[in-house]
Amino acid sequence: MIPRPHVDWFALAPVNSLLATTALALLCAVLAPARSRKAVTATLCALGYATALGFAVALYVKSAHGHGVVVDALRRDRLAELTAIIVAASGILATAVSYRERWREDHIGEYYALLAAAGAGMVFFVGANNLLTLFLALEWFSISLYILCAIDRDRLSGLEAALKYLIIGGFGSAVLLFGAALVYGATGAIDFPGIAAAGREHDALQLFGLAMIIAGLAFKASAAPFHMWTPDVYEGAPTPLTAFMAAATKTVALVVTLRILVTAFPGDAYVWTRALAVIAVCSLVIGNLAALVQKGVKRMLAYSSISHAGFMLIAVASDSSLGARALLYYLVPYAAMSVGSFAVVAARERELGVPVTFANMAGFGWERPVLGISMWAFMLGFAGFPLTGGFIGKFYVFAAAYRHGWTWLVIVGVLATLVSLYYYLGLVRAMFMRRTEDLQLAPIGGSPPREALLQTAVVACAVVTIVTFFAVQPLIDVAKHAASSLPF
Amino acid sequence: MTTLLIVLPLAAALVIWVLPLNDVSAGALALLAALVEVGVWIQLVARYDFGQGGLQFAQQRTWFSDLHVSYHVGVYGFSVWLIGLTVVAMAAAMAYGFWVGRDRMRAYMGLMLFLTGAIIGVFTAQDLLLFYAFFEAMMIPLYILVGVWGGPGRLGATLKFVLFTMAGSLLMLASIVVYGLSQNTFDLVQIGQSTSDWVFLGFVAAFAIKAPLFPLHGWLPDAYRESSPEVAAILSGVVSKAAAYGFLRIAITKFPEPAQHYRAPILTLAAIGLIYGSLLAFRAPDIRGVIAYSSLAQMGLITMGVFSINDLGLDGSVLQMVNHGLVSTTLFLLAGMVERRTLTGELSRLGGMARGRPALATVLLTAGVIALAVPLSSAFAGEFLILAGVFTHGWGWSVVGAVAIVLAAAYVLRLVSAILHRDVGPAVSDAALDLRPAELGVVVPMLACLLALSAWPAAITQHSFRGDHAQADVAQGFK
Numbered sequence: 001m002i003p004r005p006h007v008d009w010f011a012l013a014p015v016n017s018l019l020a021t022t023a024l025a026l027l028c029a030v031l032a033p034a035r036s037r038k039a040v041t042a043t044l045c046a047l048g049y050a051t052a053l054g055f056a057v058a059l060y061v062k063s064a065h066g067h068g069v070v071v072d073a074l075r076r077d078r079l080a081e082l083t084a085i086i087v088a089a090s091g092i093l094a095t096a097v098s099y100r101e102r103w104r105e106d107h108i109g110e111y112y113a114l115l116a117a118a119g120a121g122m123v124f125f126v127g128a129n130n131l132l133t134l135f136l137a138l139e140w141f142s143i144s145l146y147i148l149c150a151i152d153r154d155r156l157s158g159l160e161a162a163l164k165y166l167i168i169g170g171f172g173s174a175v176l177l178f179g180a181a182l183v184y185g186a187t188g189a190i191d192f193p194g195i196a197a198a199g200r201e202h203d204a205l206q207l208f209g210l211a212m213i214i215a216g217l218a219f220k221a222s223a224a225p226f227h228m229w230t231p232d233v234y235e236g237a238p239t240p241l242t243a244f245m246a247a248a249t250k251t252v253a254l255v256v257t258l259r260i261l262v263t264a265f266p267g268d269a270y271v272w273t274r275a276l277a278v279i280a281v282c283s284l285v286i287g288n289l290a291a292l293v294q295k296g297v298k299r300m301l302a303y304s305s306i307s308h309a310g311f312m313l314i315a316v317a318s319d320s321s322l323g324a325r326a327l328l329y330y331l332v333p334y335a336a337m338s339v340g341s342f343a344v345v346a347a348r349e350r351e352l353g354v355p356v357t358f359a360n361m362a363g364f365g366w367e368r369p370v371l372g373i374s375m376w377a378f379m380l381g382f383a384g385f386p387l388t389g390g391f392i393g394k395f396y397v398f399a400a401a402y403r404h405g406w407t408w409l410v411i412v413g414v415l416a417t418l419v420s421l422y423y424y425l426g427l428v429r430a431m432f433m434r435r436t437e438d439l440q441l442a443p444i445g446g447s448p449p450r451e452a453l454l455q456t457a458v459v460a461c462a463v464v465t466i467v468t469f470f471a472v473q474p475l476i477d478v479a480k481h482a483a484s485s486l487p488f
Numbered sequence: 489m490t491t492l493l494i495v496l497p498l499a500a501a502l503v504i505w506v507l508p509l510n511d512v513s514a515g516a517l518a519l520l521a522a523l524v525e526v527g528v529w530i531q532l533v534a535r536y537d538f539g540q541g542g543l544q545f546a547q548q549r550t551w552f553s554d555l556h557v558s559y560h561v562g563v564y565g566f567s568v569w570l571i572g573l574t575v576v577a578m579a580a581a582m583a584y585g586f587w588v589g590r591d592r593m594r595a596y597m598g599l600m601l602f603l604t605g606a607i608i609g610v611f612t613a614q615d616l617l618l619f620y621a622f623f624e625a626m627m628i629p630l631y632i633l634v635g636v637w638g639g640p641g642r643l644g645a646t647l648k649f650v651l652f653t654m655a656g657s658l659l660m661l662a663s664i665v666v667y668g669l670s671q672n673t674f675d676l677v678q679i680g681q682s683t684s685d686w687v688f689l690g691f692v693a694a695f696a697i698k699a700p701l702f703p704l705h706g707w708l709p710d711a712y713r714e715s716s717p718e719v720a721a722i723l724s725g726v727v728s729k730a731a732a733y734g735f736l737r738i739a740i741t742k743f744p745e746p747a748q749h750y751r752a753p754i755l756t757l758a759a760i761g762l763i764y765g766s767l768l769a770f771r772a773p774d775i776r777g778v779i780a781y782s783s784l785a786q787m788g789l790i791t792m793g794v795f796s797i798n799d800l801g802l803d804g805s806v807l808q809m810v811n812h813g814l815v816s817t818t819l820f821l822l823a824g825m826v827e828r829r830t831l832t833g834e835l836s837r838l839g840g841m842a843r844g845r846p847a848l849a850t851v852l853l854t855a856g857v858i859a860l861a862v863p864l865s866s867a868f869a870g871e872f873l874i875l876a877g878v879f880t881h882g883w884g885w886s887v888v889g890a891v892a893i894v895l896a897a898a899y900v901l902r903l904v905s906a907i908l909h910r911d912v913g914p915a916v917s918d919a920a921l922d923l924r925p926a927e928l929g930v931v932v933p934m935l936a937c938l939l940a941l942s943a944w945p946a947a948i949t950q951h952s953f954r955g956d957h958a959q960a961d962v963a964q965g966f967k
Contacts (some may be wrong), residue, residue: 091943096934226847385628386621392552395617398665410665414658421646421654425631433635433643456945472552 008064008069011076011127014084017121021048022113029109038099038108045112046095049119053088056081056123056436060478066236066485072191074127075259077485082328082478083126083255087248087334093118094244096457097343099238102350103152113153115244118144122252126259130191131180134256137222138176141252142169149237161236169184169219169228176216182209183264192264201267207239210265213277217260220253222285222302223279223309231290234302239349242298243342245303247335258316258327260484269319276317277409283310284416292421297356299347300423301338304382308334314413315397319402323484326396331467331476333381333389340461341378344371347454358426363426363436370455372431374462381465383424384417389468489645490561493528493571493608497521497578501601502903511593515586518597522579525604529575531567541565541954543677543966560608560614564966566736566806566952567611570729574611576937577725578604580930581718584821587675587926588828590637590716598631602721604915610730612835615909616664616674619738623694624657628728633713634723645707645714656697661692662749665743681742681965688791691739692850698731699733699787701754703762712780713833716822718833720776724783725817733786735794736802741965754795754882758889761788766895770902774833775823778903779816782859785892786812792885793874801877802958803949808870810948811858811941815867818855818934822848829920835903840912845922849908851931858898858938861893864939873949926937 009016025041025048032040059081066077073081095115107269121141125224128134146169150162184190187198187205200206215226220232234242261272287307294300315326346366348356365372381390394417468475500521504514536544548563563571569853582600590596606629609622627650635646667687668674682688697704712720740747765785772778790812793805827833827843842849861867871893878885923931941947953961 293820322554380628384625388629388683391621391624395661395665396555398662399669402665402669407666409660410662414662418651418655425650426648428631429635429643429646432632434645472557473550476552476554 005071008056008076011069011074013344014052014059014123015120016090017055018048018116019121021045021051021116022120025109025113025116029107029113034110038105041112042099043286044097045116046092048116049091049095051084052119052123052174056084056088060085062183064481067213068129071446072129073133074124075129075485079255079259079328080127082482083252083331084123084423086251086331087119087122087126090244090335091115092245092250092338093339093343093457093461094240094247094442096453097243097339097346098238099453100242100299100451101238101346102353104154105240107151111148114144114148114151115241117141118148118244119248125312125432126255128256129341130194131184132190132411134260135173135177135180138216139173141249142173142220142240145249145450146243148241149233152238155236155238158238159185159205161233164229164236165233166294172216172219172226174236175212175219179212179216182206182212185209192260195268196266199267203288207268207271210268210272211275213260214257214272214279217253217257218279221257221309221313222306223313224278224282224306227283227286229308229311230306231299231302234305235296235298235355236359237276239298239342239346243346246301246338246342246479249337250305251307251331251335253325254312255329257313258324261316262319262324262488266487273319273404277406280310280313280317280409281412283307283313284412288416288419292419295357295359297427298342298357300358300427301341301345304420304423305338307420310416311413312399314401314409318400318406320403321480321483322396322403322486323400324486324488325476326393326400328479328482329389329396329468329472330393331464332475333393336461336464336468337378337381337388337390340374340458340465340475341382343454343458343461344375344378347371347451347458350451356476358430361427361430362434363431365431367436371458372460375430377462377465379424379428383421387469388465390465392469392472407429489528489532490563491547492613493525493532494605494612496528496605497601497608498605500597501605504601505598508634509594514594518601519579519583519586521601522575522582522604525794526565526579527577529572533572534708536565536568538565538951539959543614545648545865548614554964555669556675557617557668558615558675559618559866560675560677561609561612561618562614563612564952565954567733569609569948569952570611570733573729573810574607574726576602577722577813577817578607578899579721580817580821580934583656583930584718584824584927585716586709587930588824592636593620596633596637600631602964603629603633607726607730607867611733614676616668616676616679616723620661620664622655623660623730623734626730627653627657630719630723633719634711634748637716639714640738641710642714648671649707649711651902652697652704656694656704659690660694662808663687667912669758669928676737678966679742681744682855683743683745685746685749688743691727691734691743692750693732695734695739698734699728699791700731700765700784701757701788702784703757703789705761705765705784708784708959709777709780712783712820712938713774713776714941715832717776717820717827720780721817721820724780724820728783728787729813730807732790732794732809733792736805736962737966740794740797741962744963747795751795751881753796755792755878755885758788758791758795761785762792762892763888763895766892766899770895771900774901775826775838776820776826776833778835778899779819779823782899783812783816785814785896789871789874789889789892792878796874796877796881797955797959797962798877799958800873802962804870804873804877805951806952807941808874809943810818811867811870811938814934814938815855815859818832818938819859821931822852822855828916830913832915834915835906836913837915838907838913839910839916840858840908841916842908843912845920845930847923851928851935852908853904853922854935855938856900856904864942866938866945869942869945869949
């Protein structure tokens with residue numbers, strides 16, 4: 001009989017509940033009557049994410065001392081669980097936003113099944129403790145996302161986006177895999193602590209592998225210069241899915257970057273802190289400058305997400321407990337603002353039936369005050385204004401950079417923020433200061449129904465965005481506990 | 489008490505936004521909140537122990553402990569007067585907005601109340617990050633207030649305004665990060681003095697743009713012309729004082745050496761702004777232009793007073809902050825009232841409005857006379873103290889200041905005569921009414937405050953700093 005490893009089923013519960021959701025939703029996609037298919041699968045998906053969220057919270061509480069599970073292939077620690085919480089919450093919100101999307105619904109069951117599968121992959125990803133599980137999980141959620149982008153076959157832009165995403169994402173994964181192979185070749189280990197213990201710090205092979213791993217993860221985090229796919233995919237994909245990708249994919253990619261660099265390559269910190277600082281500066285410059293000239297709101301938000309990857313990479317690059325706290329804190333309002341802003345875009349899209357540009361946001365703030373004010377909060381949060389968590393996040397990032405001795409990086413960040421004001425406030429200007437009469441479009445199908453689900457999701461995001469400004473201490477405590485899973 | 493002053497307007501704003509009120513009740517509720525705020529401030533004055541001075545009504549709660557940031561608020565003698573200026577001016581501005589009947593009243597009044605809370609926050613924050621948060625929070629309502637209720641050129645004006653001021657603010661944020669982390673606390677009371685020139689300049693950049701000081705005033709003419717009169721009144725009367733307050737509370741107090749170093753350049757910029765602003769005010773073709781540039785000049789004068797860093801100059805600048813705040817608010821509101829009757833602010837199309845409009849003539853003349861600092865007026869007291877203070881650093885500064893006072897007389901008299909006297913302008917119809925009782929109700933209380941201060945300027949000059957020794961108080965970091 002083959003000896004089986006001990007499996008900590010509790011640690012796997014969030015992943016498994018999402019996987020079970022996928023299976024059930026797929027069954028319902030076939031078995032449930034067409035009328036109720038959407039309602040049933042969407043409810044299942046939301047319930048699956050809610051269960052995962054519950055398990056993740058329980059695990060967070062009960063995993064004060066992180067340890068490996070399943071022969072150390074995965075980590076059960078607070079870092080993974082906090083990230084899982086963010087992913088699960090984004091998943092719930094994304095499900096709510098998706099519900100009334102106007103698209104062909106012949107594959108709606110598969111949509112929700114894959115949405116849950118992607119979430120499961122992400123939750124698995126953040127727990128990864130060796131290069132194999134890392135790659136497995138990366139492909140797992142990436143492939144789900146490729147299909148999700150193309151789920152609406154009537155939408156040419158979606159198909160184009162999916163193809164671009166598939167090719168570039170596949171390339172990114174291949175780079176990561178190659179890097180992993182090189183690192184294994186250099187150290188003979190695939191688990192992160194083992195790589196660190198091998199002590200081949202200045203080995204050229206390992207450095208090369210490290211560089212490729214960073215590049216592969218930067219693809220997923222859409223940090224420049226590995227960001228080329230981001231604007232097209234964010235723009236082309238169905239908007240509710242973009243909301244999910246912007247929040248969850250970036251979150252897990254950044255957290256995993258932090259984990260692998262700190263646990264597997266502490267000896268090479270000299271190299272990767274500088275490399276990440278360079279990537280961060282590239283992202284800030286490219287993201288902000290390109291966002292300045294965008295006309296489409298989704299593209300603007302895509303470039304803004306690139307620049308935020310830059311901000312968060314500053315936190316990772318500072319290689320300190322403070323930096324880890326900064327990243328984990330930043331991710332919470334960031335995820336809320338991303339989901340929320342794309343949800344508002346989705347609402348406007350459904351109203352007008354055309355891609356949303358700055359010009360056709362005119363008067364939106366006065367017509368739909370709840371969504372308008374929430375969007376205002378998201379934009380202020382992205383721009384790092386006080387009264388939003390975005391401000392504290394940036395402050396922590398700058399503090400981490402300064403503590404690391406990188407005052408110049410603080411200056412770069414400040415300048416990037418200044419540039420970003422132009423387009424974030426530009427959207428506020430479009431929503432509140434231009435009149436509806438300036439709009440050259442008639443809403444399709446008359447006045448759109450009030451979407452209670454979407455509205456609730458947006459308000460929830462706005463509440464998170466604002467409350468994170470006031471309740472910094474509890475959130476930082478959580479982030480501190482999560483960061484203590486890492487060997488600083 | 490301090491927290492109440494901050495939270496009351498914010499809470500009122502929330503109530504107005506959330507409840508489905510009609511325009512009249514929203515406006516009335518907001519005005520009521522503003523008046524209650526004035527009442528709270530009167531309580532504050534009554535209970536503040538001026539004999540003892542220093543930080544009073546302080547409240548502190550940890551915000552996040554790992555970087556030693558806390559919610560720490562409290563008031564000093566001089567903040568009492570600046571808060572007073574804020575609540576009075578805001579109440580007047582809101583009353584005017586209510587009377588004029590701005591559209592989307594709920595949003596408008598909510599934003600004005602939000603702004604009130606943010607400004608008071610700036611004047612009371614005793615933690616650097618909190619100070620920054622309030623300083624920035626002022627921009628959130630201002631951006632919308634100028635951009636939505638402004639004139640035809642409002643979009644360009646708001647963009648310039650925001651980008652200019654945020655450029656300064658963000659440099660200040662960098663300075664705050666560096667300063668706070670290097671001292672390991674962000675508490676303004678505890679934090680030690682620093683000798684870093686760069687950190688000092690980051691703060692100065694923010695305040696110099698906000699004030700504004702020459703040559704950073706590029707945003708000023710558009711913002712003051714394009715916003716609605718009551719918002720322009722608040723911008724020039726109150727918001728600019730946040731900058732002067734920053735110079736006083738942070739720049740010279742926490743950075744004594746750099747302040748000494750850079751005194752000459754800053755005084756020079758202030759002096760240039762003073763003369764240049766006065767000359768531009770003399771040439772400006774419209775009412776708002778005159779007031780806007782005179783505001784630039786006055787902020788230069790106030791900055792001179794602060795950077796003279798001695799008893800006379802500091803006392804004078806605090807007095808002048810309140811004076812200029814009240815005068816400028818009054819003048820902008822009067823400008824709005826005139827523009828409402830004539831549909832233009834161009835001086836060439838105005839004139840002769842005094843005939844048959846005694847109330848307008850009296851009020852405008854009174855405000856003008858105080859603005860040009862005739863002896864016995866509170867502005868005279870303030871300007872005299874500032875000039876006397878700056879005299880110790882070289883008589884040249886005082887000469888420049890004195891010249892500017894002459895210029896002030898010139899531009900104010902030009903303004904007054906262009907509106908009230910001369911021939912009846914083409915834009916002035918006989919049907920244009922005198923000031924209505926409601927308008928008088930808005931303006932007269934502020935004039936009354938100014939006259940009271942004229943009678944007793946020592947109310948402020950002797951009650952701003954501990955033991956009436958401003959220099960010593962600053963040198964000790966207000967501890």
